[in-house]
Amino acid sequence: MTEQVMAAIDGSQFSEGVCDYAAWASLALDAPLTFLHVVDNHPQTAEADLSGNIGLGSREHLLEELSHLDEQRAKVAQEQGRLMLKAAKERAVEDGVAEPGSRQRNGTLVETIAELEDEIRLLVVGKRGETAHQDSEHLGSNLERVVRSLHRPILMVPDAFKTPERVMIAFDGSKTTRKGVELLASSPLFKGIPCHVVIVGAETGDNRSQLDWALATLREAGHEAEGAIRAGDVEETLRAYKEEQDIDLVVMGAYGHSRIRQLLVGSTTTSVLRRATIPVLLLR
Structure with a gap:
């Protein structure tokens, strides 16, 4: 199994930086580059379940509607992820990477990274994810958990690329x-x-x-x-x-x-x- 540079992307402002630093690392290490997008169907910012506030007569219908909405949200999230992965691959090609790959998984980022650990030579991640508060000093909780669980080098990057010189x-x-x-x-x-x-x-x-x-x-x-x-x-x-x-x-x-x-x-x-x-x- 070839170890690769793996870049975790989402809809956050850091995704472009992740793409460019991952491409830089892939070229420098002469290692394959794979972009990873994880669809978390139970994000921390999930909307509150209001089903208990509705009268008994409509409760079953409401639950059906909520279930349908969850399915729709999951489909939209997957499609958004596919578009992000496509854009990331195109950006990496512009940066000089010949054949970047992509993967989309359902679950949590931490669990997915743990499953893929043996394939990772270097993990590139942004400082925060898309569900994190945009405070400049906020650190995404996903990143903290990934750092504690992964036994591979992790490159945490800002939102804009600069070729490292020192x-x-x-x-x-x-x-x-x-x-x-x-x-x-x-x-x-x-x-x-x-x-x-x-x-x-x-x-x-x-x-x-x-x-x-x-x-x-x-x-x-x-x-x-x-x-x-x-x-x-x-x-x-x-x-x-x-x-x-x-x-x-x-x-x-x-x-x-x-x-x-x-x-x-x-x-x-x-x-x-x-x-x-x-x-x-x-x-x-």
Whole structure:
């Protein structure tokens, strides 16, 4: 089974960004691209069931009508999904992908992604889904659940594409982030892109040796690489470094042994993801 770049699209404002970043990743990785649309027949924003408010005489008729409406809604949602998938494939072809594929499934995004996990090399998702509130710092609940359940790299993207020119990895010396450095060094996705390694913590001998290892690994693979050890709040420190160095893609490990561990099990990562205006690649 060929692992592929899988891009989850819906009717949200992020779908165009998802299409373009997925096409970029597919071309860089020389991996097939498949667009995925999941029709959730029980969305969280489902209309309230008002059947209990109607007199007994008309209740059965009302339930029949509601059932018919549900069927119609499902058909409309499927047709909308088919049109979105068609448009996404056309956009990917314009971006240079030869033969993008598409899949439409019924169910929930989290369950569908879990079923397809073995086929996924990289999952590309938007910051929010179409049912999410449009607050700029809102993070779709689907995304949070997908991040916690999927054991594949996840690229969370903004609504507009920009070719990454400088990448930063939040590094803490953990097994996951060491693998992240090795991935940065070897992946065609980052070929020729300068890499920055940031450790949030004290200037200790251990942190310095971890940083030296990371920089040496990247430089041996032919990357321009620089790094820093900075004390402070994890999120604020990473954000400040990102702005200073004009970083346009951040790589983070899902779990680590230091405060960065909180990034996907506590409030810090949710905050990082909420406020992200550039792509964030999450590693497991």
